[in-house]
Amino acid sequence: MNNIKISANFFLREFECKDGEHQVRIDSRLLQKLQALRDKVGRPVIILSGYRNPSYNRKVGGSPGSRHLLGKAADIVVPGYSVEELARISREIGFTGIGLYNSFVHVDVREKEATWKKT
Ligand SMILES: [Zn+2]
Numbered sequence: 683m684n685n686i687k688i689s690a691n692f693f694l695r696e697f698e699c700k701d702g703e704h705q706v707r708i709d710s711r712l713l714q715k716l717q718a719l720r721d722k723v724g725r726p727v728i729i730l731s732g733y734r735n736p737s738y739n740r741k742v743g744g745s746p747g748s749r750h751l752l753g754k755a756a757d758i759v760v761p762g763y764s765v766e767e768l769a770r771i772s773r774e775i776g777f778t779g780i781g782l783y784n785s786f787v788h789v790d791v792r793e794k795e796a797t798w799k800k801t
Pocket of ligand 1: 755
């Protein structure tokens with residue numbers, strides 16, 4: 683299911699909600715920037731969380747206005763890159779929302795730029 687290539691290096695299934703539902707939302711700008719990031723680092727970009735449906739977002743304590751609900755956000759890691767390095771490159775690529783967490787970086791395509799850090 684969703685074993686569909688949607689860019690040079692990403693499959694639709696990678697963006698599925700982690701509760702197992704196969705219906706996915708994904709903003710084309712998010713995908714385009716993730717592919718640009720993948721091209722820049724030359725390594726796999728692992729999506730820990732892409733789309734979240736409303737029930738799953740509540741379950742994981744996501745904010746009611748989370749961009750994950752809109753298919754506009756992804757929590758990512760790249761092997762060999764620290765969250766600080768990954769956040770810096772993500773800003774260069776043009777992601778507008780960037781959150782630094784202990785073990786991953788949240789990136790999204792919101793209207794106004796925002797950066798935050800949670801430990
Ligand atoms: Zn996130």
